[in-house]
Amino acid sequence: MVAAAERMAGHEIRARCRTADFTQQTSGLAPGYVQCNIVILPADDAAHFESFCTLNPKPCPLLAVSNRPGDVSLPKLGVDIDIRTDVPQYRVWHEGVLTGQRHDIVELWQDDWVAFALGCSFSFEEALIAAGIEIRNISEGVNVPMYRTNIDCKSAGPFGGKMVVSMRPMPAADAIEAIQICSGYPSVHGAPIHLGDPHAIGIADLAQPDFGEPVTLRANDVPLFWACGVTPQVALESARLPIAVTHEPGHMLVTDLKNAELAS
Amino acid sequence: MVAAAERMAGHEIRARCRTADFTQQTSGLAPGYVQCNIVILPADDAAHFESFCTLNPKPCPLLAVSNRPGDVSLPKLGVDIDIRTDVPQYRVWHEGVLTGQRHDIVELWQDDWVAFALGCSFSFEEALIAAGIEIRNISEGVNVPMYRTNIDCKSAGPFGGKMVVSMRPMPAADAIEAIQICSGYPSVHGAPIHLGDPHAIGIADLAQPDFGEPVTLRANDVPLFWACGVTPQVALESARLPIAVTHEPGHMLVTDLKNAELAS
Numbered sequence: 092m093v094a095a096a097e098r099m100a101g102h103e104i105r106a107r108c109r110t111a112d113f114t115q116q117t118s119g120l121a122p123g124y125v126q127c128n129i130v131i132l133p134a135d136d137a138a139h140f141e142s143f144c145t146l147n148p149k150p151c152p153l154l155a156v157s158n159r160p161g162d163v164s165l166p167k168l169g170v171d172i173d174i175r176t177d178v179p180q181y182r183v184w185h186e187g188v189l190t191g192q193r194h195d196i197v198e199l200w201q202d203d204w205v206a207f208a209l210g211c212s213f214s215f216e217e218a219l220i221a222a223g224i225e226i227r228n229i230s231e232g233v234n235v236p237m238y239r240t241n242i243d244c245k246s247a248g249p250f251g252g253k254m255v256v257s258m259r260p261m262p263a264a265d266a267i268e269a270i271q272i273c274s275g276y277p278s279v280h281g282a283p284i285h286l287g288d289p290h291a292i293g294i295a296d297l298a299q300p301d302f303g304e305p306v307t308l309r310a311n312d313v314p315l316f317w318a319c320g321v322t323p324q325v326a327l328e329s330a331r332l333p334i335a336v337t338h339e340p341g342h343m344l345v346t347d348l349k350n351a352e353l354a355s
Numbered sequence: 356m357v358a359a360a361e362r363m364a365g366h367e368i369r370a371r372c373r374t375a376d377f378t379q380q381t382s383g384l385a386p387g388y389v390q391c392n393i394v395i396l397p398a399d400d401a402a403h404f405e406s407f408c409t410l411n412p413k414p415c416p417l418l419a420v421s422n423r424p425g426d427v428s429l430p431k432l433g434v435d436i437d438i439r440t441d442v443p444q445y446r447v448w449h450e451g452v453l454t455g456q457r458h459d460i461v462e463l464w465q466d467d468w469v470a471f472a473l474g475c476s477f478s479f480e481e482a483l484i485a486a487g488i489e490i491r492n493i494s495e496g497v498n499v500p501m502y503r504t505n506i507d508c509k510s511a512g513p514f515g516g517k518m519v520v521s522m523r524p525m526p527a528a529d530a531i532e533a534i535q536i537c538s539g540y541p542s543v544h545g546a547p548i549h550l551g552d553p554h555a556i557g558i559a560d561l562a563q564p565d566f567g568e569p570v571t572l573r574a575n576d577v578p579l580f581w582a583c584g585v586t587p588q589v590a591l592e593s594a595r596l597p598i599a600v601t602h603e604p605g606h607m608l609v610t611d612l613k614n615a616e617l618a619s
Contacts, residue, residue: 263550282535
């Protein structure tokens with residue numbers, strides 16, 4: 092009998108991704124295990140992209156990079172990772188334009204490609220829920236709403252653009268506790284970068300997110316805004332590389348690391 | 356030549372209080388040294404008041420108590436403290452009503468009195484300023500605005516009543532950093548207890564504080580509300596003890612402890 096995906100370990104989810112019988116979103120799966128945003132680029136652009144992550148650690152918290160170009164493993168994140176097959180769903184980009192989705196990239200893979208794994212908000216959402224804080228996008232069963240802001244990322248080579256944020260509304264007392272908890276997780280976006288008035292960071296209407304879906308705001312809610320792992324995809328759009336690959340949002344690489352290990 | 360009070364150590368301020376040539380406010384004096392709110396009560400009510408502090412640690416963070424009734428020293432806070440003389444200005448209360456101010460309480464002191472020293476926001480204000488955060492009441496040269504809320508304290512014996520909060524407005528990014536910094540100082544009120552909408556905690560108008568003076572709120576400011584050391588004075592009013600003594604707000608006991616020692 093096969094275990095339900097909700098109770099699987101990281102390596103079990105990856106094994107199922109490899110046989111392409113698992114192509115779903117990974118939110119709420121393999122509880123306790125770190126999930127990652129993925130960006131894959133030719134080596135010529137890798138140093139600039141790594142600088143972009145180092146310069147913008149809140150939207151792009153770098154957890155692991157390929158040991159050398161062409162290496163499909165990420166041993167820091169899991170013993171048997173093959174980055175060509177272990178993500179449930181991939182996005183392929185040409186000249187900064189999304190051109191397709193795939194369940195694996197075995198046939199696309201090139202010897203000079205480098206994979207980057209970035210921290211993901213699923214880790215801190217788990218810590219907030221453990222503290223009894225309601226995460227609205229989870230209780231409403233939708234993707235978290237994400238917005239393009241007027242905040243400039245620091246540029247590196249062809250990579251730049253505006254920061255994308257995710258928004259989670261909650262009562263003020265929970266907001267204070269969420270800031271305290273997330274401050275202990277700098278490698279998964281850390282504390283929010285803004286709270287309160289969305290116009291102050293260039294967001295016109297919370298009901299119309301640029302990515303994900305809107306959530307309900309209640310009378311006593313304060314909106315909290317976190318730097319978001321979609322930011323590097325926006326940087327890829329503006330970089331217009333001949334080719335690049337990312338995960339499909341919500342369809343993350345599930346690792347063998349535990350969220351508890353990320354707490355500082 | 357006598358050193359300017361701004362550069363004095365805790366014991367030097369206390370020495371000047373003792374000769375009654377220093378009766379000023381202590382905000383900004385003896386930088387780096389912990390200052391305390393003071394409550395002095397007959398022993399019969401001391402156990403209840405200590406319970407009140409333990410039950411309400413955010414408004415009433417207890418730093419030290421007399422070793423025994425009648426003992427005028429507080430050795431945990433300074434080697435030579437005489438609590439009858441070392442506060443710049445005292446308030447005397449009868450039946451919960453403020454009946455007078457004094458520079459010392461040598462003639463009032465009774466053998467069954469117990470002194471309580473509680474943490475004060477001056478400690479965390481210093482840490483915020485060191486991080487480059489503007490504290491509006493300091494930059495505008497006024498006492499911090501304080502408000503009675505609709506938040507019930509937990510009662511102990513005759514002590515109860517609503518929590519008093521102090522309010523400091525600042526831009527959202529500073530508010531997030533202030534929450535992070537103050538979380539490291541639980542013994543001086545810790546993190547704010549509320550942010551944003553004042554009505555949510557029963558405050559009708561920020562321009563009309565119940566204690567202290569109003570400060571300017573700018574367009575992008577978020578008001579942050581901290582549990583306040585005036586709360587025990589409100590609890591004293593409702594307890595209507597035959598006699599009690601406190602410090603005059605802003606005229607604190609300056610100790611030999613360093614603020615840095617309070618950081619957790």
